Amino acid sequence: MESRQSKCGSTEEPEDRLTGLPDGLLHSILHGLSLKDVVCTSGISRQWATTWVRALATSPVLDFTDRAFVVRQAPAQVVALVSLYLKRHADQGAPLDVLRVALDGTLGGAKAFGHDVVGWVAYAVARGAREVEVDMTPKQGDRAAQHDDTVNEEDFFVALPSDLLLARNSLVRLALDRFSLRAVLSGAPAGFAGLRSLSLSHANVTDDEVNATLSSCRLLEFLSLRSCHLLRSVRIVGHKLRGLELVTCLGIQQLRVTAPALESFAFHGDIIYLRDSDNFSAVDLGDTPTLRDVCLSHIGFGNMYLVPEYEYGFFRFSNRIARVKSLTLCSVGLKHVWVQLVYDDDPPPMDVDMSNVQELKLLMASLDFGSLEAVSTFLQLYSFLTLDRLFFHLPGEQVEASDVFDALNHEIYELDDCIYIDKFGLDCLRLIKVVNFQGTWAELALLAFLLQGAPALEQLVLVTVEEEQGASGDTPLKLIQQRVSEMTEACVTWCGPSEDRTQNPAHTRFYHME
Known part of the structure; x- marks a missing residue:
C-alpha cells in the first residue's frame, strides 16, 4: 500500500494495490500463510481478510497448529475461531483432506471444550479427511500441571464417543493428544482399518487397549506412544510396522515387539527391567532384519545406573538393537555400562555387535x-x-x-x-x-x-x-x-x-x- 500526498500537503487514502490482484493469485498467496501471519497482515488490504476466509472455506487443508499464535490467545478464542471456520467450510461443501488443530490444553480445558473438539474430529472424519491431528499440549509454564494426580481424569482427557470410529473411513494418519479412546475401543473400531500412522500422546490407554488398537490397524506403518503412563507390559504386533516411538511411558516394565519390517525405533524413558527375572529379559524386539536406526535415551531419569534393580538392564536393552547402522545413545546409559564394569567383581560378557x-x-x-x-x-x-x-x-x-x-x-x-x-x-x-x-x-x-x-x-x-x-x-x-x-x-x-x-x-x- 502506498500513501499519496496532495499539493497542499494532505495525505490521501493509501492506495490498495493488492485488491486489484486476481482472486486466483490472492488465493494462492493466502494458502501459503499461517493463521498468525494472516491476522498480522490483515491491514495490508481491505479484502485480505475476507479473501483469506473464502480461501480457507474451500481449502482441503485446514491447519490451525501455529503455536506462536495459539499461546497468545485464550483457549475460548481459539475454539471459537476453529468452530467458525469449520462451519464456513461445511457451508461451502468443500472436500477436506487434512485437519490439524493446536489448543492450549491447560488442565480443565478438556472439560470446558471437549464437546467442541469431538465435533471437529467428527466433522473431519465425516468429510473424508485422510489426516486428523489435535494437539492440546499446555502452553509453556503450565506443563507441571500435567502430572497432578489430584486432577479428575474426566477433566484431563477428551473422551471420543464409541460410535465415532465405528464405521470405515478415509483416515490414514491420526494424531491425538490428551484423548481417551476407551469407549471407541470397547467395540470393533473399523475406522482404524486404513490407518498407516497413529500417534497417541498423554492417552489413558492400557496394555489391552493398545493390543485392541493394533489388531484393528493391520496396515499401520508408524506408531508413537508418548506419556501413556498406564502402560505396563506392552506387546506391539505389526507386520507392516516400520517406525516405533515410545517416549516417557513411565510405567513400562516389559516390552515385546513383533515387527519384522521395523526400520526405526526410538525409546526415551526409564531403563526397562524386571525384578527376580535373571533369566528373562524385559525387552524383546524379536527378529528385525531391516532395523537400521535406533535411539535409546534415558536423560532425565536420575542416577538410575546406580540403582541395584537396574543391574544389566541397559546392556540387555542395547543388546536387542545390535547390528543397526545408525545408533543414538545417552550418557546415562554409558555410565550404566561403566558402573557395571568397574564395580561388579564378575561382570558377564557384554558382547554387543x-x-x-x-x-x-x-x-x-x-x-x-x-x-x-x-x-x-x-x-x-x-x-x-x-x-x-x-x-x-x-x-x-x-x-x-x-x-x-x-x-x-x-x-x-x-x-x-x-x-x-x-x-x-x-x-x-x-x-x-x-x-x-x-x-x-x-x-x-x-x-x-x-x-x-x-x-x-x-x-x-x-x-x-x-x-x-x-x-x-x-x-x-x-x-x-x-x-x-x-x-x-x-x-x-x-x-x-x-x-x-x-x-x-x-x-x-x-x-x-x-
Whole structure:
C-alpha cells in the first residue's frame, strides 16, 4: 500500500494495490500463510481478510497448529475461531483432506471444550479427511500441571464417543493428544482399518487397549506412544510396522515387539527391567532384519545406573538393537555400562555387535570426569569397524568464563592419567561433529581422546552455543580455535547454530528437551 500526498500537503487514502490482484493469485498467496501471519497482515488490504476466509472455506487443508499464535490467545478464542471456520467450510461443501488443530490444553480445558473438539474430529472424519491431528499440549509454564494426580481424569482427557470410529473411513494418519479412546475401543473400531500412522500422546490407554488398537490397524506403518503412563507390559504386533516411538511411558516394565519390517525405533524413558527375572529379559524386539536406526535415551531419569534393580538392564536393552547402522545413545546409559564394569567383581560378557554401526550419536546430559570415563570405556569396549560419523550433543548451559581460561592454561593432551586407554581405534571415522561446544577442559579432553583414535578423520565440526549464552569472548575463542587446530590435521569447521549447514544425524529430535 502506498500513501499519496496532495499539493497542499494532505495525505490521501493509501492506495490498495493488492485488491486489484486476481482472486486466483490472492488465493494462492493466502494458502501459503499461517493463521498468525494472516491476522498480522490483515491491514495490508481491505479484502485480505475476507479473501483469506473464502480461501480457507474451500481449502482441503485446514491447519490451525501455529503455536506462536495459539499461546497468545485464550483457549475460548481459539475454539471459537476453529468452530467458525469449520462451519464456513461445511457451508461451502468443500472436500477436506487434512485437519490439524493446536489448543492450549491447560488442565480443565478438556472439560470446558471437549464437546467442541469431538465435533471437529467428527466433522473431519465425516468429510473424508485422510489426516486428523489435535494437539492440546499446555502452553509453556503450565506443563507441571500435567502430572497432578489430584486432577479428575474426566477433566484431563477428551473422551471420543464409541460410535465415532465405528464405521470405515478415509483416515490414514491420526494424531491425538490428551484423548481417551476407551469407549471407541470397547467395540470393533473399523475406522482404524486404513490407518498407516497413529500417534497417541498423554492417552489413558492400557496394555489391552493398545493390543485392541493394533489388531484393528493391520496396515499401520508408524506408531508413537508418548506419556501413556498406564502402560505396563506392552506387546506391539505389526507386520507392516516400520517406525516405533515410545517416549516417557513411565510405567513400562516389559516390552515385546513383533515387527519384522521395523526400520526405526526410538525409546526415551526409564531403563526397562524386571525384578527376580535373571533369566528373562524385559525387552524383546524379536527378529528385525531391516532395523537400521535406533535411539535409546534415558536423560532425565536420575542416577538410575546406580540403582541395584537396574543391574544389566541397559546392556540387555542395547543388546536387542545390535547390528543397526545408525545408533543414538545417552550418557546415562554409558555410565550404566561403566558402573557395571568397574564395580561388579564378575561382570558377564557384554558382547554387543557394533560392527554395522556407521553413525553414532551420543547425547550428553553432562560432561564431567565421570562422563569422559564412560565415553572412553564404551568406545574401547566395542569394535566399531565401520563407524563413519560420530556426533556429540553437549548440554547447552552457559559455562563460567574461568572454565574456558582453565582449559587454555592446562595441557590436556596426555590423557593416560585420567582416562584408561587400551586398544582404541576408529579407523574408518571420517566426521566428528560436536554441538554446543564451549571450549572447556572436559570438551578439549574429549576431543584429544577421539582424535588420537581417528587416523582417517577428514572433518571436525564444532557448533558453538547460542551467542548470548556463551561465556567466552572473542579472544578466548580464537585461542581455543588455535588449540584445536594444533590437535588435528583434519579440516576444522567452526559455526554457530544458525550458520550450521553441515551433515546431521538420522535422529535430530531431543525427547528430553520436549
